[in-house]
Amino acid sequence: MTDIDPQKGPSAAPSNAAREAAAAFIQSAEQNPAAQSAEEAYGTVGEAQAQNVKHGHGLAIVIGLLICALVCAGVAAFLFTNGTFSHRVSTEEGDAQRVPLSDARVLAAFDEVTMDPPDISKYAYVPQDALIGPKFNDIVVNEPVNLGASSNQVVQCTATATATFKNKGIEITVPVTLPFDYSVEGETWVPGDLTQGEPTATPLASANASDILADLDDHLMAHDATYGEAIAEATIVKTTSELTIDGGPITVSLSKTIEEKKEDGTTVNELRTCDVVLAVAWSPEAGWVVSVADAGEIDYQRDEIPDAAAAEAQARAQAAVEASANDPIKLGTVKYGDTVTLGDKKASSAPAIGTIQKVEKAANLAKGNKYSNKNATDNADGNVQLVLKLRQPVELKLNGTDFRLTTLAVAVSGLDDNGKSLIGRQIKYISGPMEESFGTSWCPFGIKTLEIGLN
Numbered sequence: 001m002t003d004i005d006p007q008k009g010p011s012a013a014p015s016n017a018a019r020e021a022a023a024a025f026i027q028s029a030e031q032n033p034a035a036q037s038a039e040e041a042y043g044t045v046g047e048a049q050a051q052n053v054k055h056g057h058g059l060a061i062v063i064g065l066l067i068c069a070l071v072c073a074g075v076a077a078f079l080f081t082n083g084t085f086s087h088r089v090s091t092e093e094g095d096a097q098r099v100p101l102s103d104a105r106v107l108a109a110f111d112e113v114t115m116d117p118p119d120i121s122k123y124a125y126v127p128q129d130a131l132i133g134p135k136f137n138d139i140v141v142n143e144p145v146n147l148g149a150s151s152n153q154v155v156q157c158t159a160t161a162t163a164t165f166k167n168k169g170i171e172i173t174v175p176v177t178l179p180f181d182y183s184v185e186g187e188t189w190v191p192g193d194l195t196q197g198e199p200t201a202t203p204l205a206s207a208n209a210s211d212i213l214a215d216l217d218d219h220l221m222a223h224d225a226t227y228g229e230a231i232a233e234a235t236i237v238k239t240t241s242e243l244t245i246d247g248g249p250i251t252v253s254l255s256k257t258i259e260e261k262k263e264d265g266t267t268v269n270e271l272r273t274c275d276v277v278l279a280v281a282w283s284p285e286a287g288w289v290v291s292v293a294d295a296g297e298i299d300y301q302r303d304e305i306p307d308a309a310a311a312e313a314q315a316r317a318q319a320a321v322e323a324s325a326n327d328p329i330k331l332g333t334v335k336y337g338d339t340v341t342l343g344d345k346k347a348s349s350a351p352a353i354g355t356i357q358k359v360e361k362a363a364n365l366a367k368g369n370k371y372s373n374k375n376a377t378d379n380a381d382g383n384v385q386l387v388l389k390l391r392q393p394v395e396l397k398l399n400g401t402d403f404r405l406t407t408l409a410v411a412v413s414g415l416d417d418n419g420k421s422l423i424g425r426q427i428k429y430i431s432g433p434m435e436e437s438f439g440t441s442w443c444p445f446g447i448k449t450l451e452i453g454l455n
Contacts, residue, residue, distance in 0.1 A: 109191040110139065118201075125287055137164060139161040161178070209243055248280060254275070255273050274297065362442050411449060422452070422454075
């Protein structure tokens with residue numbers, strides 16, 4: 001397996017150096033006097049020292065054989081580096097020499113490869129500018145392998161690399177493999193189809209907070225549909241972003257006003273405010289992923305604005321009621337025993353004539369009626385249980401005396417619980433005889449209740 005640096009290109013082939021070394025070795029061996037025959041180098045010595053001829057001749061043979069061995073080794077190295085003994089691959093029954101897959105051939109093949117860029121649209125909140133690439137790095141050439149049966153054998157070699165694409169916001173790397181098949185006819189390596197692995201993306205810049213906040217409603221709905229609907233389409237009052245290339249939080253303050261018209265013309269303005277914290281994190285498969293880290297409680301404030309025309313009409317009606325309240329109910333001349341009816345018992349929506357109260361503070365009751373009778377008790381010796389506080393005063397003439405009464409004594413002894421359940425209730429009408437015996441210290445008579453209508 002060989003690593004290739006595409007920046008430096010293929011390194012100088014080691015076979016060239018081997019060839020040069022072997023050739024130099026052979027040339028030096030031919031020029032070396034030691035390589036001459038033993039007879040030329042040692043012939044005279046053999047004649048001078050006859051007793052050592054046998055020994056000297058053996059030594060010469062050993063030296064000669066050693067020199068021959070060295071020469072043969074150099075020649076073999078020379079022949080090997082020149083391809084005479086290079087690796088052969090069997091493609092059929094016979095042997096065919098294979099040209100080595102050079103670094104230059106691999107780099108040229110990658111330069112010619114056509115590779116489509118990854119789909120950048122699946123990465124959220126990154127710039128969608130066109131990707132630049134591919135740029136192939138980390139190229140590795142693996143060892144050749146023999147594939148198939150010996151009768152139909154294919155020699156294949158693969159090269160792996162990393163393809164890099166990028167723009168200003170993202171870098172995407174894709175592992176790739178490029179196969180090569182050896183062509184015996186062309187004595188060359190032919191590249192096949194490029195195969196790609198799964199891409200991995202890394203950010204080159206932080207996410208854009210404005211792009212994320214443009215989808216704020218979607219993020220809130222995904223977090224909590226009820227919450228998201230309540231604050232949907234709110235105005236962003238304030239934004240605090242702490243985004244970096246590692247992600248981070250975005251804090252937003254939201255405000256939303258809802259206007260509603262009621263049947264009476266009143267306009268109801270409801271102000272809703274809250275603070276939301278978004279968390280932004282990087283995913284190598286999906287880009288920037290946004291989640292709601294904290295959804296603050298929504299604060300509701302209501303303001304009711306009456307319709308101008310309706311408010312004016314209501315004011316007029318109220319003024320009319322107040323004016324009519326000062327208009328007295330005139331009974332004319334009456335005598336004890338006469339039955340009187342206060343209020344309209346036939347009208348379904350008539351205003352109340354007054355309110356039932358307990359008998360207390362008789363001095364104040366007498367002051368309101370401008371009547372005082374020290375000979376009578378506050379409750380007519382127990383016969384009067386209630387007070388009718390009139391909305392309008394009653395004017396009448398009794399036994400030649402004119403009275404203007406704002407409170408009347410009411411006797412309800414015939415009712416269950418003596419009328420306690422009536423206390424605090426508004427009275428639509430009341431009817432009964434005017435009894436002198438039911439007169440109190442604060443009212444000249446008491447009405448013996450025969451009929452009473454509640455509002």
